[in-house]
Amino acid sequence: MKKYFIFSDIHGRKLNSLLKELKFASFDINNEEHILISLGDLFDRGDDNLNLLFFVNEMIKKNRMIVLWGNHEVMLKEFIDSSFKRWSNVLNINGTNITIYDFLTYLNNKKRLESIEGTSFFNFFKYGLVDEIVKPLFEKLKKFNELNFYFSSLKPYYVLNNTYLLCHSGATNMEPYSLYNLEKLEKETFSCIIPLLKNHVIDPSSNVLFDKHNFNKVIHGHLYVHHFNIDDPYNIYFGENNICLDSFYHINILVIDENNKISHILFDNKKKIKEASDYLKSRYGY
Secondary structure (H helix, E strand, O other), X not given: OOEEEEEOOOOOOOHHHXXXXXXXXXXXXXXXXXXXXEOOOOOOOOOOHHHHHHHHHHHHHOOOEEEEOOHHHHHHHHHHXXXXXXXXXXXXXXXXXXXXXXXXXXXXXXXXXXXXXXXHHHHHHHHOOOOOOXXXXXXXXXXXXXXXXXXXXXXXXXXXXXOEEXXXXXXXXXXXXXXXXXXXXXXXXXXXXXXXXXXXXXXXXXXXXXXXXXXXXXXXXXXXXXXXXXXXXXXXXXXXXXXXXXXXXXXXXXXXXXXXXXXXXXXXXXXXXXXXXXXHHHHHOX
């Protein structure tokens, strides 16, 4: 029986951490019926971007994985396609500089970039300066086969078992993410998730994807689960209209089989859950 193991927003965290959570969810890497699905934002912030890229590509090539666009994939792709001009003002904030550093170190025969007048590299991220030392490295990044293969494999959304819409955060149209700019991402794509907050009901008549597929719920990442349930910022949120996987604190794995049976592993450390919840309540003034 086919089983789909869904996760989101890994953000460069250790591949071993992901594999550990998949093992807890009974994922069998040798079982061809076990399929992985990433809802986007595989990269940035963490320091294991390269290993994640290689693992994911291997699974894609074996037809064992489905990958979706996230906003961090969009930023990285548009950054490279625009000769490293677009998005440069948000690279440090979103941790994309860490991903690019990892990839360029690999492409530089695994030599740390500091050994090539590292100030040139860091001046690029700080001031957007592309000098004669940095430019050839970024040209290599444009031709990085593993990354280009990953980009070519990404889908804007996926409909699972004719029942669930899987996407990074929401989808109001079927335009490819690669054509989006920051304004469209903020005003169109991400805005679709807002009606799901605070138990508001999304209107199927206003959404072409709801009309076309008649699915029951949106399964997404991007927004932290504590936006829906601040008392449990670790575990998957199951709402009336949506299922949210993204926890800042924990990698959640949602398992759905071909008969739509759902299973998942609960994080049950009550002390940590309460500590995180109390911190968030004080931060947001609850």
